[in-house]
Amino acid sequence: MAKYCFGVDIGGTTVKMGMFTNDGSLVDKWEIVTNKEDNGSHILPDIAKAIDEKLAKKDISKEDVLGIGIGVPGPVKKARIVNKCVNLGWGVLDVVEQVEKLTGIKNIKVGNDANVAALGEAHSKESDKDSIVMLTLGTGVGGGVIIDGNIICGSNGAAGELGHIQVRFDEEDACGCGKKGCLEQYASATGIVKEAHRYLAAHTDETKLRSIECITAKDIFDLAKEGDKVALTLVDSLGNYLGVACSHIASVVDPDGFIIGGGVSKAGNILIENIEKYYNIYAMEPLRGKPFELAVLGNDAGIYGCASMIL
Ligand SMILES: [Zn+2]
Numbered sequence: 001m002a003k004y005c006f007g008v009d010i011g012g013t014t015v016k017m018g019m020f021t022n023d024g025s026l027v028d029k030w031e032i033v034t035n036k037e038d039n040g041s042h043i044l045p046d047i048a049k050a051i052d053e054k055l056a057k058k059d060i061s062k063e064d065v066l067g068i069g070i071g072v073p074g075p076v077k078k079a080r081i082v083n084k085c086v087n088l089g090w091g092v093l094d095v096v097e098q099v100e101k102l103t104g105i106k107n108i109k110v111g112n113d114a115n116v117a118a119l120g121e122a123h124s125k126e127s128d129k130d131s132i133v134m135l136t137l138g139t140g141v142g143g144g145v146i147i148d149g150n151i152i153c154g155s156n157g158a159a160g161e162l163g164h165i166q167v168r169f170d171e172e173d174a175c176g177c178g179k180k181g182c183l184e185q186y187a188s189a190t191g192i193v194k195e196a197h198r199y200l201a202a203h204t205d206e207t208k209l210r211s212i213e214c215i216t217a218k219d220i221f222d223l224a225k226e227g228d229k230v231a232l233t234l235v236d237s238l239g240n241y242l243g244v245a246c247s248h249i250a251s252v253v254d255p256d257g258f259i260i261g262g263g264v265s266k267a268g269n270i271l272i273e274n275i276e277k278y279y280n281i282y283a284m285e286p287l288r289g290k291p292f293e294l295a296v297l298g299n300d301a302g303i304y305g306c307a308s309m310i311l
Contacts, residue, residue, distance in 0.1 A: 003064050005310040008047055009071040009113060009302030010034065012087045015043070017050060018303030019058075022066060024123070024311055028054065029303060040089035048102035067107030069306030070095060071116035075157030079109050079309070083157055109309040113302055115151040115160055118144025120305030121259045126296045129256040133249050134295065135162055135242070137264035140176070141184040141191075147253055151309075163188070165248060167241045186241040189264050192217040196234055205230050221267035235267075235274055243278025250279075250287040261295030268294065 004027075007018040012034060019028040032050050035042040047070075055062065072095065074085030080096035096108045111119070118134035130149050136142040143162025145152040152159045163184035164177050171181035185191045196215050200207075207230035208223050209215055223231035246258055258275075265271060272292045280288045297304055 003066050004060060005066040005307055006051055006068045007071075007303035007306030007310075008068060009116070009306055010043065010047075010073065010088065011113070011302075012036075012073060015047060015050075016299065016303050017047070017054075018300070018307060019054060020307040020311070022311060024304075024307060026300075026304070026307075028058075029300070030054075034088070036089050038089075039091070040085075043088060044095065044098050045102055048099065051103055051105075062103075062105055065105050067109065067310035068099060068103065068105055069116070069309035070099065070108065070110045071113040071302045071306050072110060073113045076110050076112045076115075076153060077157045079111060079151075079153075082110065107310060109306075111151050111305070111309060112144075112153070112157060112160070114142035115144040115146075115153070116305035116309065117261070117297075117301035118146050118160075118259070118305065119151055119308045120297055120301040120303070121261065121295050122146045122149075123308045124296055124301075124304065126293070131253070131255045132257055132259055133162070133246070133253065133255045134259040134261055135187075135246075136262040136295075137187055137189070137260065138262035139189060141182075141188050142262070145249075145253055145255075147255070152253070162245065162249065165245045167245055183241060183245045187238060187245075187264070189217045192220060192234070192238060192264065195237065196220055199230065199234060203230075207231065217264055218266070221270060225270055235270060239271070239274025239276075240278045242275040243280075244282045246275065246279045246292075247282035247284075247287070250283050250290065254287060255290065257291035257293060259293050259295050261298075261301065265294050 003022040009016040014031045073087045075083045082093045095110045099108045122132040131147045134144045141163030143160045145160045164182045166181045167183050168181035175182035175185050220231050224235040
């Protein structure tokens with residue numbers, strides 16, 4: 001008889017929900033609105049209600065539910081306690097205790113959203129590796145470290161904050177975290193564009209970038225693929241920053257490989273090739289040649305990873 005589990009990926013605007021069978025197949029997915037009113041106190045009751053309704057609709061007993069995996073956009077300790085999640089209005093919250101109480105379902109596991117997405121990608125059919133590091137290049141740079149199938153959280157739930165690895169020592173502008181020279185300042189979508197403007201202000205070379213009113217990271221990759229020399233220089237420099245960061249990461253955890261996700265990863269192979277090129281220069285010899293792959297699950301990585309915490 002089939003058993004089920006739920007993957008619940010809580011975001012700032014929506015909660016993505018997935019129902020899986022015990023072999024990890026997704027049978028249903030849907031979204032509910034994240035109600036952040038009253039310090040986010042409605043979020044977990046809303047999730048419990050959505051699960052109850054889904055089980056009733058499909059005529060499934062709670063005895064056939066193996067557990068619920070939950071991803072939250074904040075630091076998580078001991079796979080249960082969320083330590084201040086400003087995006088949701090939460091202070092310190094024992095999510096496991098709350099959700100057990102609300103649903104009557106035991107076996108609740110909680111993880112940071114970036115870590116959980118990494119777990120989802122690690123266990124995806126295309127990858128299926130036990131130890132991977134995922135870098136998510138979006139508005140910021142997030143990360144997740146999975147070693148021997150386990151999310152690495154650290155003592156403060158801050159392990160895997162890969163966007164704040166320092167890759168430059170002469171930076172004068174501050175990162176959102178307060179430090180200067182963080183990877184996120186160069187490898188996030190906003191950082192890539194900022195670096196382009198810096199280059200254009202400091203040089204006079206001809207490039208189609210100068211004719212674009214509002215440059216995006218995509219413009220830079222598109223022009224690089226067309227052979228625009230300045231765009232190629234910018235992508236090369238991006239590969240340099242990511243390559244050196246990945247070489248440091250590899251020195252600590254020696255993963256089976258790296259996965260690159262987030263909106264910026266839509267650039268595809270040109271991005272991967274430039275990271276690999278520099279990674280193999282900076283990494284020590286036994287760590288060279290690791291595979292770099294593009295993320296495949298997109299927005300569903302979170303719910304898959306949440307389910308993986310249970311299965
Ligand atoms: Zn930073």
